[in-house]
Amino acid sequence: MDLKEIQNLIKFVSNSGVAEVKLETGDVKITIKTTVEGSSPEITYVQQAPVAQVAAAPASAAAAPAAAAPSAPAADDSKYVTIKSPMIGTFYRKPAPDKPVFVEVGASIKKGDVLCVVEAMKLFNEIEAEVSGKIVKILVDDMSPVEFDQPLFLVDPS
Structure with a gap:
């Protein structure tokens, strides 16, 4: 996976409204975390x-x-x-x-x-x-x- 594909993936995830995506392909592991608009990013009980x-x-x-x-x-x-x-x-x-x-x-x-x-x-x-x-x-x-x-x-x- 090259840098351009990773940047496109980050843009896609941030526009999709998903909070977290984990991708594993071969020897590459990527985790992208975003915050959904209108929500608090870190509320934990x-x-x-x-x-x-x-x-x-x-x-x-x-x-x-x-x-x-x-x-x-x-x-x-x-x-x-x-x-x-x-x-x-x-x-x-x-x-x-x-x-x-x-x-x-x-x-x-x-x-x-x-x-x-x-x-x-x-x-x-x-x-x-x-x-x-x-x-x-x-x-x-x-x-x-x-x-x-x-x-x-x-x-x-x-």
Whole structure:
């Protein structure tokens, strides 16, 4: 491949609107990266870094109904304490796949009890209860991605 062909390829890729093209022919390897107009070139979320872009849409779509559900019965939930995720990661209800869940709906908890684990960058962080009370609702499914400050549990402190 000569210089003229490479220049033509760069022009073609930049006009096509494609973000990245990799070409391998024989002993030549070319990678051309461009930014699509009207988009931010480098927005990366830690939990989505290894995930393909196709999988990013369902993850955000799954998070939207979970976030909308608590706001609908907001009047009833006002007396409950919401325990939120302190970080972005993956929510796990069990310490290991072969172990029982930390808590169930209706379980009595004390301040400092472990409620779940949030995995972020291969580190498993135990999320502890901020208050004593009874678990009223678990707002996130097991093995689901969670955002910073996303509600995880509703606790009745009385």
